[in-house]
Amino acid sequence: MRIRVLGIVLAGGKGTRLFPLTKERAKPAVPFAGKYRIIDFVLSNFINSGIYSIYVLTQFRSQSLLQHLSEGWQFGGLLKNQFVIPVPAQMRSVGETWYQGTADAIYQNLNLVEQADPRVVAIFGGDHIYRMNIAAMVEFHMHRNAEVTVAAVPVPKQQASEFGVIEAAEDGHILAFHEKNPDAPNLPSDPQRVYASMG
Template sequence: MVNDKVLSIILGGGQGSRLYPLTESRSKPAVPIAGKYRLVDIPISNCINSSIKRMYVLTQFNSASLNRHIKNTYHFSFFSSAFVDVLAAEQTIASDKWFQGTADAVRQSLHHFLRHEFEYALILSGDQLYQMDFNEMLEAHVSSGAEISIATQPVNAKEATSFGILKTNEDNFISSFIEKPDASLLPDWTSPVSDEMKNAGRNYLASMGIYIFNKDLLVSLLKDPNTVDFGREIIPEAIKNHKTLSYQFEGYWTDIGNIDSFFDANLGLTDEIPKFNLYDNEKRIYTNARILPTSKISGTLLDRTVISEGSIIHAAKIERSVIGIRSRIGAESTVINCYMMGSDRYESLKEVEAKKIKIYMGIGERCFIKNAILDKNCRIGDDVRINGGKQLADIETDSYLVKDGIVVVKKNAVIPSGTIIQ
Protein backbone atom coordinates (compact mmCIF):
# COMPACT_ATOMS: atom_id res chain seq x y z
CA MET A 1 0.00 0.00 0.00
CA VAL A 2 1.18 3.51 -0.82
CA ASN A 3 0.42 4.86 2.67
CA ASP A 4 3.10 2.51 4.08
CA LYS A 5 5.65 4.50 2.12
CA VAL A 6 4.59 7.89 3.52
CA LEU A 7 6.03 10.02 6.32
CA SER A 8 3.77 12.85 7.48
CA ILE A 9 5.25 16.18 8.57
CA ILE A 10 2.84 18.55 10.34
CA LEU A 11 3.99 22.18 10.47
CA GLY A 12 3.14 23.78 13.80
CA GLY A 13 3.66 27.30 12.51
CA GLY A 14 5.58 30.16 14.05
CA GLN A 15 4.72 32.29 17.03
CA GLY A 16 1.04 32.33 16.08
CA SER A 17 0.81 36.09 16.61
CA ARG A 18 -2.45 36.37 14.62
CA LEU A 19 -4.13 34.00 17.10
CA TYR A 20 -2.83 35.94 20.12
CA PRO A 21 -3.76 35.82 23.03
CA LEU A 22 -4.79 32.18 22.49
CA THR A 23 -1.13 31.49 21.66
CA GLU A 24 0.30 33.49 24.56
CA SER A 25 1.14 30.37 26.59
CA ARG A 26 0.71 27.57 24.03
CA SER A 27 1.78 26.78 20.48
CA LYS A 28 -0.75 27.19 17.67
CA PRO A 29 -1.36 23.42 17.21
CA ALA A 30 -2.22 23.16 20.94
CA VAL A 31 -5.05 25.75 20.81
CA PRO A 32 -8.34 24.12 21.97
CA ILE A 33 -11.01 23.81 19.32
CA ALA A 34 -14.63 22.53 19.23
CA GLY A 35 -14.84 22.25 23.02
CA LYS A 36 -12.71 19.15 23.54
CA TYR A 37 -10.07 18.94 20.78
CA ARG A 38 -6.80 20.68 19.90
CA LEU A 39 -5.97 22.08 16.46
CA VAL A 40 -3.26 19.45 15.98
CA ASP A 41 -5.88 16.69 16.35
CA ILE A 42 -7.27 17.63 12.90
CA PRO A 43 -4.24 16.76 10.69
CA ILE A 44 -3.31 13.82 12.94
CA SER A 45 -6.85 12.39 12.71
CA ASN A 46 -6.86 12.85 8.92
CA CYS A 47 -3.61 10.87 8.78
CA ILE A 48 -4.89 8.08 11.05
CA ASN A 49 -8.13 7.83 9.04
CA SER A 50 -5.95 7.49 5.92
CA SER A 51 -3.85 4.75 7.61
CA ILE A 52 -0.80 7.02 7.70
CA LYS A 53 0.65 6.44 11.14
CA ARG A 54 4.15 7.89 11.12
CA MET A 55 3.91 11.57 11.98
CA TYR A 56 6.18 14.37 13.11
CA VAL A 57 4.82 17.68 14.43
CA LEU A 58 7.27 20.58 14.07
CA THR A 59 7.06 23.49 16.49
CA GLN A 60 9.26 25.97 18.30
CA PHE A 61 7.10 28.23 20.49
CA ASN A 62 5.50 27.24 23.80
CA SER A 63 5.60 23.54 22.97
CA ALA A 64 5.14 22.13 26.51
CA SER A 65 1.33 21.77 26.36
CA LEU A 66 1.52 20.35 22.83
CA ASN A 67 4.07 17.76 23.98
CA ARG A 68 1.85 16.84 26.91
CA HIS A 69 -1.28 16.52 24.75
CA ILE A 70 0.41 14.30 22.17
CA LYS A 71 2.10 12.14 24.82
CA ASN A 72 -1.23 11.62 26.63
CA THR A 73 -3.28 11.04 23.49
CA TYR A 74 -1.59 9.08 20.73
CA HIS A 75 -0.63 5.60 21.93
CA PHE A 76 -0.13 2.90 19.33
CA SER A 77 0.53 -0.82 19.62
CA PHE A 78 3.91 -1.80 21.06
CA PHE A 79 4.37 -3.98 17.97
CA SER A 80 3.54 -1.18 15.53
CA SER A 81 5.89 1.26 13.84
CA ALA A 82 3.27 4.02 14.27
CA PHE A 83 4.16 7.20 16.16
CA VAL A 84 3.37 10.89 16.60
CA ASP A 85 6.47 12.79 17.72
CA VAL A 86 6.95 16.50 18.42
CA LEU A 87 10.14 18.05 17.08
CA ALA A 88 10.87 21.46 18.58
CA ALA A 89 13.55 23.69 17.07
CA GLU A 90 16.92 22.61 18.41
CA GLN A 91 20.50 23.77 18.23
CA THR A 92 22.74 21.39 16.30
CA ILE A 93 26.24 21.49 14.84
CA ALA A 94 24.61 22.21 11.47
CA SER A 95 22.36 25.03 12.73
CA ASP A 96 21.93 27.12 15.86
CA LYS A 97 18.97 29.17 14.57
CA TRP A 98 15.21 29.10 15.09
CA PHE A 99 13.10 27.79 12.21
CA GLN A 100 13.03 30.63 9.68
CA GLY A 101 10.01 29.37 7.74
CA THR A 102 8.13 26.22 6.70
CA ALA A 103 10.87 24.88 4.40
CA ASP A 104 13.61 25.76 6.88
CA ALA A 105 11.74 23.87 9.62
CA VAL A 106 11.72 20.74 7.43
CA ARG A 107 15.36 21.29 6.44
CA GLN A 108 16.54 21.58 10.05
CA SER A 109 14.60 18.44 11.01
CA LEU A 110 15.56 16.41 7.94
CA HIS A 111 18.13 14.29 9.78
CA HIS A 112 15.31 12.93 11.95
CA PHE A 113 13.12 12.10 8.95
CA LEU A 114 15.88 10.33 7.03
CA ARG A 115 16.24 7.74 9.77
CA HIS A 116 13.00 6.25 8.43
CA GLU A 117 12.30 4.35 5.23
CA PHE A 118 9.81 6.31 3.13
CA GLU A 119 9.25 7.34 -0.49
CA TYR A 120 6.82 10.23 -0.05
CA ALA A 121 6.70 13.14 2.39
CA LEU A 122 3.20 14.43 3.16
CA ILE A 123 3.53 17.99 4.46
CA LEU A 124 0.54 19.42 6.33
CA SER A 125 -0.40 22.59 8.15
CA GLY A 126 -1.27 22.47 11.84
CA ASP A 127 -3.91 25.21 11.75
CA GLN A 128 -6.56 24.12 9.27
CA LEU A 129 -10.02 22.58 9.70
CA TYR A 130 -10.94 19.92 7.12
CA GLN A 131 -11.51 16.18 6.59
CA MET A 132 -9.57 14.60 3.74
CA ASP A 133 -8.70 11.07 2.64
CA PHE A 134 -5.00 11.45 1.83
CA ASN A 135 -5.01 8.07 0.07
CA GLU A 136 -6.89 9.58 -2.87
CA MET A 137 -4.30 12.35 -3.16
CA LEU A 138 -1.46 9.82 -2.87
CA GLU A 139 -2.97 7.61 -5.56
CA ALA A 140 -3.32 10.60 -7.89
CA HIS A 141 0.29 11.57 -7.16
CA VAL A 142 1.67 8.09 -7.92
CA SER A 143 -0.52 7.28 -10.93
CA SER A 144 0.24 10.62 -12.64
CA GLY A 145 4.00 10.25 -12.19
CA ALA A 146 4.15 13.59 -10.37
CA GLU A 147 7.19 14.62 -8.36
CA ILE A 148 5.18 17.10 -6.29
CA SER A 149 1.43 17.28 -5.62
CA ILE A 150 -0.37 20.26 -4.14
CA ALA A 151 -3.88 20.08 -2.71
CA THR A 152 -5.94 22.92 -4.18
CA GLN A 153 -9.37 24.34 -3.42
CA PRO A 154 -11.50 26.07 -6.07
CA VAL A 155 -12.27 29.63 -4.86
CA ASN A 156 -14.17 32.63 -6.23
CA ALA A 157 -12.67 35.91 -7.41
CA LYS A 158 -13.11 37.66 -4.06
CA GLU A 159 -11.31 34.88 -2.16
CA ALA A 160 -8.59 34.45 -4.78
CA THR A 161 -6.83 37.70 -3.86
CA SER A 162 -6.06 36.28 -0.40
CA PHE A 163 -4.39 33.03 -1.55
CA GLY A 164 -1.54 31.69 -3.60
CA ILE A 165 -3.27 30.86 -6.93
CA LEU A 166 -2.13 28.03 -9.22
CA LYS A 167 -2.82 27.72 -12.94
CA THR A 168 -3.29 24.20 -14.35
CA ASN A 169 -3.75 22.50 -17.70
CA GLU A 170 -6.45 19.95 -18.63
CA ASP A 171 -4.40 17.15 -17.00
CA ASN A 172 -4.28 19.02 -13.67
CA PHE A 173 -0.57 19.72 -13.91
CA ILE A 174 0.48 23.12 -12.62
CA SER A 175 2.10 25.53 -15.05
CA SER A 176 2.41 28.71 -12.95
CA PHE A 177 1.84 30.26 -9.56
CA ILE A 178 1.04 33.74 -8.24
CA GLU A 179 0.86 34.87 -4.62
CA LYS A 180 -2.26 36.88 -3.64
CA PRO A 181 -2.94 38.30 -7.13
CA ASP A 182 -4.52 41.69 -7.70
CA ALA A 183 -8.14 41.42 -8.87
CA SER A 184 -7.18 42.93 -12.25
CA LEU A 185 -4.93 39.91 -12.99
CA LEU A 186 -7.50 37.22 -12.23
CA PRO A 187 -8.97 36.76 -15.76
CA ASP A 188 -5.67 35.12 -16.79
CA TRP A 189 -5.59 32.75 -13.81
CA THR A 190 -8.68 30.55 -14.25
CA SER A 191 -8.17 26.76 -14.32
CA PRO A 192 -10.30 23.77 -15.33
CA VAL A 193 -12.67 22.91 -12.46
CA SER A 194 -15.76 20.72 -12.07
CA ASP A 195 -19.10 21.93 -13.41
CA GLU A 196 -20.38 22.34 -9.85
CA MET A 197 -17.47 24.64 -8.96
CA LYS A 198 -17.81 26.51 -12.26
CA ASN A 199 -21.51 27.17 -11.61
CA ALA A 200 -20.59 28.51 -8.17
CA GLY A 201 -18.08 30.92 -9.72
CA ARG A 202 -15.15 29.10 -8.14
CA ASN A 203 -12.79 29.13 -11.14
CA TYR A 204 -9.47 29.75 -9.38
CA LEU A 205 -7.34 27.15 -7.64
CA ALA A 206 -5.94 28.19 -4.26
CA SER A 207 -3.10 26.29 -2.64
CA MET A 208 -4.24 24.65 0.60
CA GLY A 209 -0.68 24.33 1.95
CA ILE A 210 -0.88 20.51 1.73
CA TYR A 211 1.96 18.96 -0.27
CA ILE A 212 3.31 15.57 -1.30
CA PHE A 213 6.99 15.43 -2.30
CA ASN A 214 8.97 12.50 -3.60
CA LYS A 215 11.63 12.03 -0.92
CA ASP A 216 14.72 12.44 -3.12
CA LEU A 217 13.35 15.61 -4.70
CA LEU A 218 12.51 17.10 -1.29
CA VAL A 219 16.04 16.46 -0.05
CA SER A 220 17.45 18.05 -3.21
CA LEU A 221 15.19 21.14 -3.03
CA LEU A 222 16.16 21.78 0.60
CA LYS A 223 19.90 21.90 -0.11
CA ASP A 224 19.81 25.66 -0.68
CA PRO A 225 19.81 27.19 2.85
CA ASN A 226 18.55 30.52 1.48
CA THR A 227 15.10 29.13 0.66
CA VAL A 228 13.06 29.18 3.86
CA ASP A 229 9.38 28.91 2.81
CA PHE A 230 7.48 26.36 0.72
CA GLY A 231 4.67 28.62 -0.47
CA ARG A 232 6.76 31.66 -1.38
CA GLU A 233 10.02 30.09 -2.62
CA ILE A 234 10.25 26.30 -2.97
CA ILE A 235 6.93 25.68 -4.76
CA PRO A 236 7.09 28.57 -7.31
CA GLU A 237 10.60 27.53 -8.37
CA ALA A 238 9.93 23.78 -8.36
CA ILE A 239 6.90 24.18 -10.67
CA LYS A 240 9.23 25.41 -13.43
CA ASN A 241 11.36 22.25 -13.52
CA HIS A 242 9.42 19.43 -11.86
CA LYS A 243 6.17 17.66 -12.67
CA THR A 244 3.68 19.19 -10.20
CA LEU A 245 0.12 17.95 -9.87
CA SER A 246 -2.90 19.87 -8.59
CA TYR A 247 -5.16 17.64 -6.50
CA GLN A 248 -8.53 19.41 -6.37
CA PHE A 249 -10.39 19.12 -3.08
CA GLU A 250 -13.99 20.36 -3.05
CA GLY A 251 -14.89 19.55 0.56
CA TYR A 252 -14.99 21.92 3.53
CA TRP A 253 -11.64 23.51 4.34
CA THR A 254 -10.77 26.63 6.28
CA ASP A 255 -7.50 28.16 7.35
CA ILE A 256 -7.61 29.12 11.04
CA GLY A 257 -5.09 31.92 10.89
CA ASN A 258 -6.65 34.65 13.01
CA ILE A 259 -9.16 35.26 15.82
CA ASP A 260 -12.00 36.01 13.41
CA SER A 261 -11.65 32.77 11.40
CA PHE A 262 -11.09 30.76 14.60
CA PHE A 263 -14.28 32.18 16.12
CA ASP A 264 -16.35 31.55 12.96
CA ALA A 265 -15.04 27.98 12.59
CA ASN A 266 -16.03 27.09 16.14
CA LEU A 267 -19.48 28.69 16.03
CA GLY A 268 -20.07 27.03 12.66
CA LEU A 269 -20.14 23.71 14.52
CA THR A 270 -23.48 24.74 16.05
CA ASP A 271 -25.23 24.91 12.65
CA GLU A 272 -28.01 22.39 12.06
CA ILE A 273 -25.90 20.73 9.37
CA PRO A 274 -22.34 21.94 10.06
CA LYS A 275 -19.88 22.10 7.16
CA PHE A 276 -17.32 20.32 9.35
CA ASN A 277 -18.92 17.05 10.40
CA LEU A 278 -17.85 15.80 13.83
CA TYR A 279 -20.45 13.04 13.67
CA ASP A 280 -18.97 10.99 10.81
CA ASN A 281 -18.43 7.31 11.69
CA GLU A 282 -15.52 6.93 9.29
CA LYS A 283 -13.82 10.34 9.58
CA ARG A 284 -13.49 10.55 13.33
CA ILE A 285 -11.53 13.27 15.08
CA TYR A 286 -9.34 11.77 17.79
CA THR A 287 -8.22 13.47 20.98
CA ASN A 288 -7.26 12.82 24.58
CA ALA A 289 -9.65 10.20 26.01
CA ARG A 290 -10.41 11.99 29.26
CA ILE A 291 -12.39 10.18 31.95
CA LEU A 292 -15.01 12.85 32.66
CA PRO A 293 -18.54 12.68 34.04
CA THR A 294 -21.56 13.51 31.92
CA SER A 295 -22.66 17.15 31.75
CA LYS A 296 -25.36 18.34 34.16
CA ILE A 297 -27.79 21.02 32.94
CA SER A 298 -30.49 22.58 35.13
CA GLY A 299 -33.23 24.98 33.99
CA THR A 300 -31.39 26.14 30.86
CA LEU A 301 -32.90 27.01 27.48
CA LEU A 302 -30.49 25.62 24.87
CA ASP A 303 -30.50 26.59 21.19
CA ARG A 304 -27.87 25.50 18.63
CA THR A 305 -25.37 24.74 21.36
CA VAL A 306 -22.57 22.19 21.59
CA ILE A 307 -21.77 21.11 25.17
CA SER A 308 -18.69 19.06 26.03
CA GLU A 309 -18.52 16.50 28.80
CA GLY A 310 -18.07 17.26 32.47
CA SER A 311 -19.91 20.61 32.44
CA ILE A 312 -22.19 21.93 35.20
CA ILE A 313 -24.67 24.46 33.83
CA HIS A 314 -27.42 26.45 35.56
CA ALA A 315 -27.64 29.24 32.96
CA ALA A 316 -30.95 30.78 31.92
CA LYS A 317 -30.09 30.58 28.21
CA ILE A 318 -27.26 29.45 25.93
CA GLU A 319 -27.58 30.20 22.22
CA ARG A 320 -25.27 29.39 19.28
CA SER A 321 -22.30 28.61 21.50
CA VAL A 322 -19.65 25.95 22.00
CA ILE A 323 -19.14 25.01 25.65
CA GLY A 324 -15.87 23.23 26.47
CA ILE A 325 -14.96 20.53 28.98
CA ARG A 326 -15.60 21.09 32.71
CA SER A 327 -17.39 24.39 32.05
CA ARG A 328 -19.38 25.96 34.90
CA ILE A 329 -22.08 28.55 34.20
CA GLY A 330 -24.04 30.10 37.06
CA ALA A 331 -27.80 30.67 37.46
CA GLU A 332 -29.66 33.34 35.46
CA SER A 333 -26.73 33.87 33.08
CA THR A 334 -27.12 34.27 29.31
CA VAL A 335 -24.48 33.16 26.82
CA ILE A 336 -24.86 33.99 23.10
CA ASN A 337 -22.40 33.49 20.23
CA CYS A 338 -19.56 32.34 22.47
CA TYR A 339 -16.80 29.78 22.54
CA MET A 340 -16.09 28.84 26.16
CA MET A 341 -13.04 26.57 26.30
CA GLY A 342 -13.74 25.25 29.80
CA SER A 343 -11.30 24.29 32.54
CA ASP A 344 -8.36 21.98 33.13
CA ARG A 345 -9.64 20.86 36.53
CA TYR A 346 -12.54 21.06 38.97
CA GLU A 347 -12.30 23.16 42.08
CA SER A 348 -12.78 20.79 45.01
CA LEU A 349 -15.57 21.01 47.57
CA LYS A 350 -12.87 21.60 50.17
CA GLU A 351 -11.70 24.70 48.31
CA VAL A 352 -15.27 25.93 47.94
CA GLU A 353 -16.24 25.28 51.58
CA ALA A 354 -13.08 26.97 52.85
CA LYS A 355 -14.23 30.08 50.96
CA LYS A 356 -10.68 30.69 49.79
CA ILE A 357 -11.96 31.27 46.26
CA LYS A 358 -13.66 34.61 45.69
CA ILE A 359 -14.56 33.97 42.02
CA TYR A 360 -14.98 30.40 40.81
CA MET A 361 -13.70 29.12 37.48
CA GLY A 362 -16.28 29.61 34.75
CA ILE A 363 -19.11 32.11 34.46
CA GLY A 364 -20.85 33.45 37.57
CA GLU A 365 -24.51 34.24 38.14
CA ARG A 366 -26.68 36.82 36.32
CA CYS A 367 -24.04 37.40 33.62
CA PHE A 368 -24.64 38.39 30.00
CA ILE A 369 -21.86 37.19 27.65
CA LYS A 370 -22.11 37.70 23.87
CA ASN A 371 -19.62 37.49 20.96
CA ALA A 372 -16.75 36.28 23.11
CA ILE A 373 -14.05 33.63 23.41
CA LEU A 374 -13.36 32.55 26.98
CA ASP A 375 -9.98 30.82 27.20
CA LYS A 376 -9.24 27.99 29.62
CA ASN A 377 -9.60 28.44 33.40
CA CYS A 378 -10.89 32.01 33.27
CA ARG A 379 -13.00 33.28 36.17
CA ILE A 380 -15.92 35.59 35.47
CA GLY A 381 -17.65 37.00 38.54
CA ASP A 382 -21.37 37.63 39.10
CA ASP A 383 -23.32 40.33 37.21
CA VAL A 384 -20.68 40.69 34.49
CA ARG A 385 -21.81 42.07 31.12
CA ILE A 386 -19.65 41.38 28.04
CA ASN A 387 -21.33 42.49 24.83
CA GLY A 388 -18.89 42.06 21.95
CA GLY A 389 -19.56 43.58 18.56
CA LYS A 390 -18.29 46.03 15.96
CA GLN A 391 -19.09 48.91 18.32
CA LEU A 392 -16.02 47.95 20.39
CA ALA A 393 -12.61 49.36 19.49
CA ASP A 394 -9.61 47.03 19.44
CA ILE A 395 -7.99 47.11 22.86
CA GLU A 396 -5.90 44.93 25.17
CA THR A 397 -5.85 44.79 28.97
CA ASP A 398 -4.23 42.37 31.41
CA SER A 399 -7.33 40.15 31.41
CA TYR A 400 -8.93 40.49 27.95
CA LEU A 401 -8.44 41.63 24.37
CA VAL A 402 -10.92 42.99 21.83
CA LYS A 403 -10.19 42.21 18.19
CA ASP A 404 -12.61 42.73 15.29
CA GLY A 405 -15.46 43.05 17.80
CA ILE A 406 -14.69 39.70 19.47
CA VAL A 407 -13.87 39.86 23.19
CA VAL A 408 -11.19 37.29 24.09
CA VAL A 409 -10.87 36.66 27.84
CA LYS A 410 -7.34 35.41 28.43
CA LYS A 411 -6.35 32.07 29.91
CA ASN A 412 -6.51 32.11 33.75
CA ALA A 413 -7.86 35.70 33.69
CA VAL A 414 -10.15 37.02 36.42
CA ILE A 415 -13.02 39.37 35.48
CA PRO A 416 -14.36 40.97 38.71
CA SER A 417 -18.06 40.91 39.54
CA GLY A 418 -20.02 43.81 38.04
CA THR A 419 -17.54 44.40 35.15
CA ILE A 420 -19.10 45.85 31.99
CA ILE A 421 -17.45 45.52 28.55
CA GLN A 422 -19.75 46.85 25.80
Protein backbone atom coordinates in the same frame (compact mmCIF):
# COMPACT_ATOMS: atom_id res chain seq x y z
CA MET B 1 1.93 -4.05 -0.66
CA ARG B 2 1.30 -0.79 1.16
CA ILE B 3 3.26 2.28 0.19
CA ARG B 4 5.53 3.48 2.97
CA VAL B 5 4.35 7.00 3.76
CA LEU B 6 5.93 9.33 6.31
CA GLY B 7 3.69 12.10 7.58
CA ILE B 8 5.15 15.44 8.62
CA VAL B 9 3.01 18.08 10.31
CA LEU B 10 4.23 21.67 10.32
CA ALA B 11 3.17 23.00 13.72
CA GLY B 12 5.72 25.70 14.44
CA GLY B 13 4.08 28.94 13.35
CA LYS B 14 3.35 31.83 15.70
CA GLY B 15 -0.35 32.06 14.84
CA THR B 16 -0.42 35.86 15.07
CA ARG B 17 -3.82 36.14 13.33
CA LEU B 18 -5.46 34.14 16.13
CA PHE B 19 -4.07 36.32 18.92
CA PRO B 20 -5.08 36.39 21.83
CA LEU B 21 -5.92 32.67 21.49
CA THR B 22 -2.25 32.06 20.64
CA LYS B 23 -0.82 34.22 23.42
CA GLU B 24 0.14 31.14 25.46
CA ARG B 25 0.06 28.37 22.83
CA ALA B 26 0.91 27.50 19.24
CA LYS B 27 -1.94 27.83 16.72
CA PRO B 28 -2.26 24.02 16.26
CA ALA B 29 -2.84 23.73 20.03
CA VAL B 30 -5.80 26.14 20.07
CA PRO B 31 -8.84 24.31 21.52
CA PHE B 32 -11.63 23.37 19.14
CA ALA B 33 -15.07 22.10 20.22
CA GLY B 34 -14.10 21.41 23.81
CA LYS B 35 -11.43 18.74 24.23
CA TYR B 36 -10.01 18.81 20.69
CA ARG B 37 -7.22 20.95 19.25
CA ILE B 38 -6.78 22.27 15.71
CA ILE B 39 -3.91 19.81 15.12
CA ASP B 40 -6.32 16.91 15.70
CA PHE B 41 -7.78 17.45 12.21
CA VAL B 42 -4.56 16.73 10.32
CA LEU B 43 -3.57 13.91 12.67
CA SER B 44 -7.01 12.31 12.24
CA ASN B 45 -6.67 12.69 8.47
CA PHE B 46 -3.35 10.81 8.59
CA ILE B 47 -4.60 8.03 10.89
CA ASN B 48 -7.89 7.59 8.99
CA SER B 49 -5.82 7.31 5.79
CA GLY B 50 -3.68 4.52 7.24
CA ILE B 51 -0.59 6.69 7.80
CA TYR B 52 0.80 5.95 11.26
CA SER B 53 4.38 7.30 11.06
CA ILE B 54 4.09 11.01 11.85
CA TYR B 55 6.55 13.67 12.95
CA VAL B 56 5.16 16.96 14.29
CA LEU B 57 7.63 19.84 13.83
CA THR B 58 7.18 22.40 16.62
CA GLN B 59 8.79 25.72 17.50
CA PHE B 60 6.90 28.57 19.19
CA ARG B 61 4.99 28.22 22.49
CA SER B 62 4.83 24.46 22.10
CA GLN B 63 4.26 23.22 25.68
CA SER B 64 0.46 22.99 25.39
CA LEU B 65 0.83 21.19 22.06
CA LEU B 66 3.43 18.76 23.40
CA GLN B 67 1.19 17.95 26.36
CA HIS B 68 -1.80 17.35 24.08
CA LEU B 69 0.21 15.05 21.80
CA SER B 70 1.54 13.07 24.74
CA GLU B 71 -1.90 12.66 26.31
CA GLY B 72 -3.94 11.98 23.19
CA TRP B 73 -1.77 10.68 20.37
CA GLN B 74 0.36 7.82 21.66
CA PHE B 75 0.15 4.33 20.15
CA GLY B 76 1.72 2.60 23.14
CA GLY B 77 5.01 1.76 21.43
CA LEU B 78 3.82 -1.62 20.12
CA LEU B 79 5.14 -1.15 16.61
CA LYS B 80 8.24 0.82 15.76
CA ASN B 81 6.70 2.32 12.62
CA GLN B 82 3.56 3.61 14.36
CA PHE B 83 4.24 6.90 16.11
CA VAL B 84 3.34 10.54 16.53
CA ILE B 85 6.59 12.18 17.61
CA PRO B 86 6.92 15.91 18.32
CA VAL B 87 10.21 17.33 17.05
CA PRO B 88 11.27 20.68 18.52
CA ALA B 89 13.40 23.01 16.41
CA GLN B 90 16.90 21.54 16.35
CA MET B 91 18.74 24.56 14.89
CA ARG B 92 20.52 22.32 12.37
CA SER B 93 21.14 25.07 9.81
CA VAL B 94 24.26 27.15 9.34
CA GLY B 95 24.23 29.81 12.04
CA GLU B 96 22.01 27.60 14.20
CA THR B 97 18.84 29.60 13.57
CA TRP B 98 15.21 28.83 14.31
CA TYR B 99 13.10 27.70 11.37
CA GLN B 100 13.01 30.43 8.77
CA GLY B 101 9.72 29.21 7.32
CA THR B 102 8.10 25.94 6.33
CA ALA B 103 10.67 24.89 3.71
CA ASP B 104 13.48 25.50 6.20
CA ALA B 105 11.68 23.41 8.84
CA ILE B 106 11.64 20.48 6.40
CA TYR B 107 15.25 21.12 5.35
CA GLN B 108 16.46 21.14 8.96
CA ASN B 109 14.76 17.78 9.53
CA LEU B 110 15.78 15.93 6.37
CA ASN B 111 17.68 13.52 8.61
CA LEU B 112 14.32 12.19 9.85
CA VAL B 113 13.18 11.56 6.28
CA GLU B 114 16.45 9.82 5.42
CA GLN B 115 16.22 7.60 8.52
CA ALA B 116 12.59 6.62 7.81
CA ASP B 117 13.34 5.91 4.12
CA PRO B 118 9.70 6.29 3.00
CA ARG B 119 8.42 5.97 -0.55
CA VAL B 120 6.30 9.11 -0.08
CA VAL B 121 6.57 12.05 2.32
CA ALA B 122 3.23 13.75 3.04
CA ILE B 123 3.70 17.25 4.48
CA PHE B 124 0.70 19.11 5.89
CA GLY B 125 0.13 22.17 8.04
CA GLY B 126 -1.10 21.58 11.57
CA ASP B 127 -3.27 24.68 11.66
CA HIS B 128 -6.08 23.92 9.20
CA ILE B 129 -9.58 22.64 9.93
CA TYR B 130 -10.67 20.16 7.25
CA ARG B 131 -11.29 16.50 6.47
CA MET B 132 -9.25 14.81 3.74
CA ASN B 133 -8.49 11.33 2.49
CA ILE B 134 -4.69 11.58 2.30
CA ALA B 135 -4.49 7.98 1.04
CA ALA B 136 -6.44 9.03 -2.08
CA MET B 137 -3.99 11.89 -2.63
CA VAL B 138 -1.02 9.52 -2.26
CA GLU B 139 -2.65 7.12 -4.73
CA PHE B 140 -3.19 10.00 -7.19
CA HIS B 141 0.43 11.08 -6.69
CA MET B 142 1.75 7.56 -7.37
CA HIS B 143 -0.55 7.00 -10.36
CA ARG B 144 0.68 10.23 -11.98
CA ASN B 145 4.30 9.38 -11.08
CA ALA B 146 4.55 12.97 -9.85
CA GLU B 147 7.56 14.52 -8.19
CA VAL B 148 5.33 16.72 -6.01
CA THR B 149 1.58 16.85 -5.44
CA VAL B 150 0.02 19.87 -3.73
CA ALA B 151 -3.40 19.87 -2.08
CA ALA B 152 -5.60 22.79 -3.09
CA VAL B 153 -9.22 23.77 -2.67
CA PRO B 154 -11.32 25.94 -5.01
CA VAL B 155 -12.35 29.26 -3.44
CA PRO B 156 -14.14 32.33 -4.85
CA LYS B 157 -11.77 34.57 -6.84
CA GLN B 158 -12.60 37.48 -4.51
CA GLN B 159 -10.70 35.61 -1.76
CA ALA B 160 -7.48 35.20 -3.80
CA SER B 161 -5.73 37.93 -1.81
CA GLU B 162 -6.12 35.85 1.38
CA PHE B 163 -4.35 32.70 0.11
CA GLY B 164 -1.41 31.35 -1.79
CA VAL B 165 -2.99 30.56 -5.17
CA ILE B 166 -1.90 27.80 -7.53
CA GLU B 167 -2.05 28.50 -11.25
CA ALA B 168 -2.72 25.16 -12.91
CA ALA B 169 -2.99 23.81 -16.44
CA GLU B 170 -6.11 21.92 -17.59
CA ASP B 171 -4.43 18.60 -16.67
CA GLY B 172 -3.62 19.82 -13.15
CA HIS B 173 0.09 20.51 -13.61
CA ILE B 174 1.24 23.51 -11.59
CA LEU B 175 2.34 26.44 -13.74
CA ALA B 176 2.96 29.06 -11.06
CA PHE B 177 2.27 30.04 -7.47
CA HIS B 178 0.85 33.45 -6.58
CA GLU B 179 1.11 34.55 -2.95
CA LYS B 180 -1.97 36.49 -1.79
CA ASN B 181 -2.47 38.11 -5.20
CA PRO B 182 -5.96 39.55 -5.88
CA ASP B 183 -5.25 39.18 -9.63
CA ALA B 184 -4.24 35.51 -9.45
CA PRO B 185 -5.38 33.39 -12.41
CA ASN B 186 -8.67 31.52 -12.07
CA LEU B 187 -9.28 27.78 -12.43
CA PRO B 188 -9.04 26.65 -16.06
CA SER B 189 -12.63 25.40 -15.86
CA ASP B 190 -14.16 28.18 -13.73
CA PRO B 191 -13.46 31.91 -14.16
CA GLN B 192 -15.08 32.68 -10.79
CA ARG B 193 -12.76 30.54 -8.62
CA VAL B 194 -9.06 29.99 -7.89
CA TYR B 195 -7.08 27.09 -6.39
CA ALA B 196 -6.07 28.03 -2.83
CA SER B 197 -3.07 26.08 -1.57
CA MET B 198 -3.72 24.12 1.63
CA GLY B 199 -0.15 24.40 2.82
